[in-house]
Amino acid sequence: MTQPIGNETSIIGVDIGGTKVAAGLVDGNGKILLHARQPMVAAGEPEDALKAVTTAIDSLLSQLPAAQAKREFQGIGLCAPGPLDPQTGVVINPPNLPCWRNFPLAAKVADIYHLPVKLDNDANAAALAETRWGAARGFNYVFYTTIGTGIGTGIVFDRRIYHGHTGAAGEGGHMTIDFRGPICGCGKPGCIEAFAAGPAIAARARARLAAVHSSRSLMHDLVQGKLEDVTSETVGKAFASGDALAGDILHEIVGFLTVWLGNVVDLLDPDIIVMGGGVAAVLEKFFDEIRHGLPQWCVNPRASEIPLRMAHYGADAGIAGGAALCA
Amino acid sequence: MTQPIGNETSIIGVDIGGTKVAAGLVDGNGKILLHARQPMVAAGEPEDALKAVTTAIDSLLSQLPAAQAKREFQGIGLCAPGPLDPQTGVVINPPNLPCWRNFPLAAKVADIYHLPVKLDNDANAAALAETRWGAARGFNYVFYTTIGTGIGTGIVFDRRIYHGHTGAAGEGGHMTIDFRGPICGCGKPGCIEAFAAGPAIAARARARLAAVHSSRSLMHDLVQGKLEDVTSETVGKAFASGDALAGDILHEIVGFLTVWLGNVVDLLDPDIIVMGGGVAAVLEKFFDEIRHGLPQWCVNPRASEIPLRMAHYGADAGIAGGAALCA
Numbered sequence: 001m002t003q004p005i006g007n008e009t010s011i012i013g014v015d016i017g018g019t020k021v022a023a024g025l026v027d028g029n030g031k032i033l034l035h036a037r038q039p040m041v042a043a044g045e046p047e048d049a050l051k052a053v054t055t056a057i058d059s060l061l062s063q064l065p066a067a068q069a070k071r072e073f074q075g076i077g078l079c080a081p082g083p084l085d086p087q088t089g090v091v092i093n094p095p096n097l098p099c100w101r102n103f104p105l106a107a108k109v110a111d112i113y114h115l116p117v118k119l120d121n122d123a124n125a126a127a128l129a130e131t132r133w134g135a136a137r138g139f140n141y142v143f144y145t146t147i148g149t150g151i152g153t154g155i156v157f158d159r160r161i162y163h164g165h166t167g168a169a170g171e172g173g174h175m176t177i178d179f180r181g182p183i184c185g186c187g188k189p190g191c192i193e194a195f196a197a198g199p200a201i202a203a204r205a206r207a208r209l210a211a212v213h214s215s216r217s218l219m220h221d222l223v224q225g226k227l228e229d230v231t232s233e234t235v236g237k238a239f240a241s242g243d244a245l246a247g248d249i250l251h252e253i254v255g256f257l258t259v260w261l262g263n264v265v266d267l268l269d270p271d272i273i274v275m276g277g278g279v280a281a282v283l284e285k286f287f288d289e290i291r292h293g294l295p296q297w298c299v300n301p302r303a304s305e306i307p308l309r310m311a312h313y314g315a316d317a318g319i320a321g322g323a324a325l326c327a
Numbered sequence: 328m329t330q331p332i333g334n335e336t337s338i339i340g341v342d343i344g345g346t347k348v349a350a351g352l353v354d355g356n357g358k359i360l361l362h363a364r365q366p367m368v369a370a371g372e373p374e375d376a377l378k379a380v381t382t383a384i385d386s387l388l389s390q391l392p393a394a395q396a397k398r399e400f401q402g403i404g405l406c407a408p409g410p411l412d413p414q415t416g417v418v419i420n421p422p423n424l425p426c427w428r429n430f431p432l433a434a435k436v437a438d439i440y441h442l443p444v445k446l447d448n449d450a451n452a453a454a455l456a457e458t459r460w461g462a463a464r465g466f467n468y469v470f471y472t473t474i475g476t477g478i479g480t481g482i483v484f485d486r487r488i489y490h491g492h493t494g495a496a497g498e499g500g501h502m503t504i505d506f507r508g509p510i511c512g513c514g515k516p517g518c519i520e521a522f523a524a525g526p527a528i529a530a531r532a533r534a535r536l537a538a539v540h541s542s543r544s545l546m547h548d549l550v551q552g553k554l555e556d557v558t559s560e561t562v563g564k565a566f567a568s569g570d571a572l573a574g575d576i577l578h579e580i581v582g583f584l585t586v587w588l589g590n591v592v593d594l595l596d597p598d599i600i601v602m603g604g605g606v607a608a609v610l611e612k613f614f615d616e617i618r619h620g621l622p623q624w625c626v627n628p629r630a631s632e633i634p635l636r637m638a639h640y641g642a643d644a645g646i647a648g649g650a651a652l653c654a
Contacts, residue, residue, distance in 0.1 A: 083628060092628075140492065141491055141492045153594075155594075163596070164468055164595055164596020164597065165467065165468045165596050165597060165598035166596055166627070166628075166629050167596070168593075168596045168626075168627045168628065168629070169594065169595055169596035170594065170596075171593040171594070171625070171626050171627065172593065172594050174593050174625060174626045175590040175593055175594060176504060176586055176589065176590055176624065177503060177504070177505075177506050178504075178505050178506055178507065178517075179504050179505055179583075179586045180505065186626050187623075188589070188623060188624055188625070188626075190505075256506075259503055259506045262503065262515070263502040263503055263590065264594070266495075266498040266499065266501050266502055267480075267482075267496065267497065267498070267499050267502060267591070267594060267595070268491055268496055268594075269490070269491020269492050269493055269494070269495045269496035269497075270491065270492060271492035296514075296515060297503065297515055298498070298501060298515075299495075299498050299501045299513050299515075300493070300495045300498065301410060301419075301493075301495065302493050302495070
């Protein structure tokens with residue numbers, strides 16, 4: 001008989017996004033043992049989108065030895081873009097998942113698999129995974145941010161996600177650092193997301209390249225002169241190869257993030273800040289600069305002592321996050 | 328025999344400021360039964376400043392019937408400007424109390440009175456008093472702000488002050504809403520305190536009055552043409568009498584506060600916001616405008632439903648706050 005994979009402390013973590021569903025089997029130490037992926041039908045019928053989720057889970061389960069029963073798992077943890085209600089497990093109306101409006105996702109999945117099911121938003125779940133198993137292990141006042149095409153944040157106190165009154169807490173990416181600043185995708189001016197998420201970095205780079213009429217930047221070569229192809233990764237790559245303009249741009253982004261984190265530190269007094277997402281990887285070389293800059297942007301006397309760490313989970317943040325909800 | 332005042336659930340609350348110490352006897356329902364005041368020796372020797380505190384307490388106790396013993400009280404709660412350590416009861420180095428540097432105030436007071444003694448910063452303590460007995464009674468996610476010569480804030484979750492990792496949480500007055508904004512007293516640009524505390528309102532009014540070269544504003548008359556005498560109270564009085572320029576200025580202040588509270592709401596998702604302090608009284612007529620403006624400055628879908636209330640405690644916020652620490 002084949003050896004079971006994982007055991008009764010193993011959890012199924014599911015990361016539901018606008019384009020794909022990723023499921024994983026996660027052990028009690030946060031290690032991801034198996035993966036499965038499925039395209040998402042984000043604009044389809046509610047039940048078709050649910051089917052994408054269950055197909056991903058079934059595909060994961062199909063990798064297990066035939067004799068292994070589902071009841072050997074502790075539960076299924078789902079994470080998805082908000083807004084959603086973590087108390088009731090209902091997806092409210094996420095812009096990236098138009099398939100679901102007030103859809104009782106957790107209850108539907110529980111009905112199918114007869115396992116406990118939890119649901120939370122992706123940044124909250126990832127924050128919890130980092131606290132349980134990752135970069136924030138052992139810390140009690142965790143501020144987590146993921147910087148990619150948007151900026152998500154999650155707050156974990158005493159190993160529990162801080163949800164606030166309605167479950168909408170921890171939307172730090174839409175805090176304004178300049179009320180006269182650029183308009184964010186959310187409609188309000190000067191959110192940190194409008195300054196420092198991937199698209200904002202790319203737009204800044206394109207504008208700067210256009211303004212200097214310069215082909216001397218490596219960024220120009222990396223996109224073969226097609227400035228519309230510049231992304232935040234282009235800026236990161238050029239910086240890694242010593243491009244001065246790319247360095248200037250990232251330095252400006254670091255300045256915006258420092259202002260923002262200063263605000264967060266003064267309000268929350270965290271004992272660690274964890275940064276994940278694609279842009280965080282580009283910025284990792286600047287973490288010390290952010291830390292040393294913090295005291296200029298907050299009154300917390302120990303601001304520069306707060307560790308700033310790269311997230312442990314990269315592309316698997318959602319799977320680990322989902323699993324952490326049930327751990 | 329004279330009837331005792333208060334009973335074993337009564338508490339001594341002490342508000343220690345840069346110029347005075349105010350002590351009060353507070354009953355178990357947050358009612359202030361007796362008051363005493365004493366000038367503070369903020370720039371003196373540590374023991375002289377301690378003496379000012381004990382003199383205020385002794386003056387309070389002297390108002391009690393002779394037969395009433397100190398052990399009939401639940402404790403002594405002290406509040407003072409920060410930074411201080413609420414865990415150890417040590418005053419660290421408040422700019423307004425240069426008399427004390429790493430001074431173990433709570434322990435000293437406990438030695439003298441043989442009662443339990445608690446210490447916290449004034450905005451945190453006032454936030455707790457509002458939650459226990461005042462405008463935020465029955466709420467679980469309380470954001471409190473006091474707007475006067477500065478802007479203090481306090482956060483109370485589940486009826487406990489949120490202190491963060493080092494006790495420095497809840498310094499919301501120094502959150503930046505414009506990183507290119509005016510320099511705050513704390514040294515950083517664009518703190519909400521630099522936009523909306525009393526001195527900022529007064530400075531804005533003086534600048535506007537000077538710019539328009541106008542004696543048509545009632546503010547001009549209220550200070551008999553001496554613009555240097557304009558305060559936030561002048562603006563409030565003129566507005567109450569229908570002065571258009573005063574209304575314009577307060578409307579701008581309300582805009583800044585709305586941006587700031589939007590940031591707070593997105594991070595904390597409170598179930599109530601309470602505003603106290605002299606400037607809050609001036610702004611009370613604008614509370615609905617702030618509430619209705621919030622959805623433009625945060626992504627929280629229920630932002631406009633969050634009640635915004637005037638603090639219950641006015642000048643007695645510190646006494647009630649101190650008492651709340653021991654309740």
